[in-house]
């Protein structure tokens with residue numbers, strides 16, 4: 586790369602280059618602005634700066650998101666000199682794939698590394714009638730739900746729109762997902778249920794989702810996107826009004842005492858406030874319901890009284906309840922409820938008139954199931970960040 590040659594030859598830079606090379610990324614960041622992650626208007630504005638008219642933005646958008654190209658030379662509707670100029674000025678990013686793991690059940694987990702060395706995971710879950718990509722919104726999480734592996738990792742930072750969209754693009758790259766208009770798409774749904782609390786990165790997530798939902802690009806509609814929140818009550822109305830995606834709530838308990846322990850954000854916004862925000866979520870009806878996620882923890886939240894309290898609490902909210910068998914992780918202090926207990930719980934919920942599918946754990950053999958995601962490199966990255974900052 587030409588920008589490597591421009592690196593000043595000092596020993597500090599060499600040491601840093603070695604450190605960064607160790608982390609498997611280029612020693613010098615690519616200075617060209619990234620076109621990925623810019624919403625349509627911002628893309629048009631960036632292109633206008635080099636004198637391109639608006640219709641070019643539409644053409645380039647098509648290549649970036651409908652066709653998934655990563656090389657300007659492949660943009661054959663543009664004249665060759667223009668392709669060259671674009672390549673000199675801009676880049677088309679992808680997160681680097683550090684590892685790809687394939688589960689025996691077809692689940693695929695990618696560990697992705699971003700330009701600054703931070704890492705996050707994305708998981709593809711194929712099912713008979715759909716293929717769902719579980720996307721991360723942050724590196725780590727500031728919240729510390731006691732049963733969640735991600736919660737043990739200190740937040741490093743929010744992901745940018747480019748990094749969130751980048752997870753979708755990597756999955757499409759690997760799944761043969763372009764052009765996105767093909768009738769038998771493998772990736773049909775997106776859930777924001779990976780690492781992080783999406784409503785604590787609302788601007789980044791919203792921008793990324795507007796790109797993903799654009800009908801002339803990746804073109805996954807809001808009906809096929811579900812955002813899961815631990816209960817950031819003040820952001821829920823905006824999520825509904827501005828994005829209109831499906832909402833999933835990590836409820837997990839039926840009393841504030843238990844929820845305070847499991848999902849500590851409950852101390853800020855307790856169950857009653859959370860459910861009020863659910864009741865006023867825009868666009869709810871029987872065809873469009875809120876999903877309540879409920880992790881089954883032996884002896885903690887799985888008694889028949891819990892099931893009865895649960896249905897009483899959500900009375901009047903168009904809802905489905907998703908029972909999630911607890912997925913253990915190294916060092917976790919909980920045990921998953923046994924099958925009979927889960928079944929009894931599910932029956933109470935079902936009799937009250939709510940669908941209560943038990944989420945089949947997917948990709949457990951590769952630690953890709955709910956709550957098992959955690960990038961082991963967080964500490965290394967912090968050391969690196971300090972080393973870089975000390976230069």
Ligand code: SAH
Pocket residue numbers: 730732733734777778779780781782783813814815834835878880909910911912913914955956957
């Ligand atoms: N931060 C968001 C989205 C990511 S977590 C949220 O909390 O909603 C996605 C889902 O997996 C949440 O419902 C979460 O509570 C659940 N989860 C976390 N750890 C789990 C574990 N070990 N076993 C089963 N589900 C878990």
Ligand code: SF4
Pocket residue numbers: 726727728729730733734735736737779780781782815835
């Ligand atoms: Fe964060 Fe969600 Fe895990 Fe809680 S369950 S620590 S909010 S990722």
